[in-house]
Amino acid sequence: MQIAPSQKPKERPDNMAERIYQQLKEDIFEFRLLPGDRFSEGEVAERVQASRTPVRQALYRLERDGYLEVYFRSGWQVRAFDFNYFEELYDVRIVLESAALARLAQMDIKGNQTFDALRKTWLVPPAAQVQDTQQVSALDERFHCALVEAAGNVEMARLHAEITEKIRIIRRLDFTQKPRIEATYAEHAQILHAILQRRTEQAQQLLKSHIEMSKKEVRKITLHMLHVARQRSAIRTVAPDV
Structure with a gap:
């Protein structure tokens, strides 16, 4: 996970859920999170300094959108490319x-x-x-x-x-x-x-x-290309705060 800790004032849970959703989706699009990467709900909550309720809302929304898979005993995983x-x-x-x-x-x-x-x-x-x-x-x-x-x-x-x-x-x-x-x-x-x-x-x-x-x-996209994309993204920008 490469989500920078938040330094922002407290805000409403629904607003926080939207911000976490947008951040995680951007992390996926920018390859800071790669297909197959796993993380826990608690890890996200700690990094964005939010309670688990808005984090859970954001994660399940991403699952509905097809970006994540949930494993009830082992956390969340970025969905592999189909x-x-x-x-x-x-x-x-x-x-x-x-x-x-x-x-x-x-x-x-x-x-x-x-x-x-x-x-x-x-x-x-x-x-x-x-x-x-x-x-x-x-x-x-x-x-x-x-x-x-x-x-x-x-x-x-x-x-x-x-x-x-x-x-x-x-x-x-x-x-x-x-x-x-x-x-x-x-x-x-x-x-x-x-x-x-x-x-x-x-x-x-x-x-x-x-x-x-x-x-x-x-069809030519490989895991290596994804890792290269992640490295380029890390050099180009730092993950924004949630």
Whole structure:
């Protein structure tokens, strides 16, 4: 466990439970807690200087969300990656994002602020491309969410956002190699050009290939890569207080 002790004043249990939940989830996403790591309820309570009630609420919420497993005689464990599950989520992404592109083809997107912002982010020379893994992951996530949101279907965007949240932990590992960052810029640029030029079928095919490549990279993730990610995270930042 790498959660820094809290120095904050006392607060309501429900607020504390939310803060502990967010902290633990961030620790999982940032690989300060790795799949298979075990810890006790008491350990969390001691480190965050909270009673067991809000800690227990946060832990069970994380279990419901699929991030933790509870062992009643031996504490809690970060859930191991289910790669088949992640691949299925990537397949659903393809369906939703392809449908979004079809809707965009029926809309007037000239002068659309969303696409103006996407052009400024992705249609840039190599010297202007972001190289930080975490930043590129966030930008990549925003690219795909922006396309779905621009299509104007609220429920489609909601479902896509839920999937985005679930695959975020895997997505960050997709950018630990520089060639993947370079490929993402190139592929996003191709997709944008196709959308703006009303070549919808080509845009859909490019998008599908782009997501399929990310899905393939998921299968290459190893425990060693996770440990490297944890080490990089430890160097980049110190775990915030809960």
